[in-house]
Amino acid sequence: MEAPDTTAMGAEEFWKGLWKENPVFVQVLGMCPALAVSNTARNALAMGLATLFVLTASNAVISLVRHVVPKQVRIATYILVIATFVTLVDMGIQAISLDLHKALGAFISLIVANCLILGRAEAFASRHGLGASLLDALGMGAGFTVALLSLGAVREILGAGTLFGLPVLPAAFEPWVVMLLPSGGFLTLAGWLLVFNAFEQRRARASAPEAREVPG
């Protein structure tokens, strides 16, 4: 990773967050908000975008101050930076849409305790320059948003027969209420992990010399 930022490298930083190191499906980080607010696609998208913003902003700031902050107090500094941006987002959402703010509830504040953000700060932003950190944050944030959306979409379609509030299934479909309840979150994520595992296994089995990506 010492190599300077070429365009190929930059694209790599971005794409790894979306698929190969997807924060939710592969690293299993940031689960609490992922499961708690993914009961509808709209909430999931809002939560994903809020996290994307906090992650990008805090990664940028942390990357800029990484040479100034002493090692001993770095975690405390990161948490302060993250908490500041989360407070901003909390007030922003409250100003934009009060309904959304009510639906997400305390989980906006809880972005601060999302292990994904602190994890990226410690593992990436504190060791890389501004450009790479921004790309990393954008990729991870996009991966998180996509993961949340795929959870939220499945839960909303099966649990209410709608997607973003619009009916997508015929009226004869009996909604699976359990998908909207907490247990539905666990089961949906378990299902997605199975899909990911199946992909990984197939790729490992067909590890021809010209495999597109070698895991690890």
Place this chain on the structure above:
Amino acid sequence: MSGDSLWSIFLNACLINNFVLAYFLGLCPFLGVSGQLATATRMGGAVSFVMLVSSVCAFGIQWVLVALDAPYLRLISFIVVIASTVQLVEMFIKKTSPALFRSLGIFLPLITTNCAILGLALFQTNKGFDFLECIAYALGAGAGFTLALLLMAGLREKLALDEVPDLVRGTALSLALAGLLSIVFMGFAGLGG
């Protein structure tokens, strides 16, 4: 909410609105250290203790912030106080029981970013509990977290010896189990609010 008895607040936090299985708080340690029953017990104890301490701290901070008329500092001051509390607990455990310190490993510092702790502080403030109610809420949340962790660890210890397909081994299996446990805990909904 403040009309409820302390006992019902405790039951509510422990069973009906279990932090892990109904609010999805504290999932990282829940999935991470629930491999063995012994470790899970210690982790549950550590989290419950930190919960109690930070609940008291959060009550104090809220009082100060209301007096200062500075509610926008709430999140920042909560997280800082919780982080320092965890640091203290960590140093205390390291000094008194190095074996326990080793077995908890990375998860002790991670209590800092345990959303269950911060969530507890935020919820009790939102609900406007008085001091005794805060204590009951924190004890209930800690007991509920420990209970969920122990149930999960017991199940996973049994499953470790069973033959399951490679496909579901690992996190997917744990999550499916958590989903079933969550359905079970829904049965407690009839107990009260």
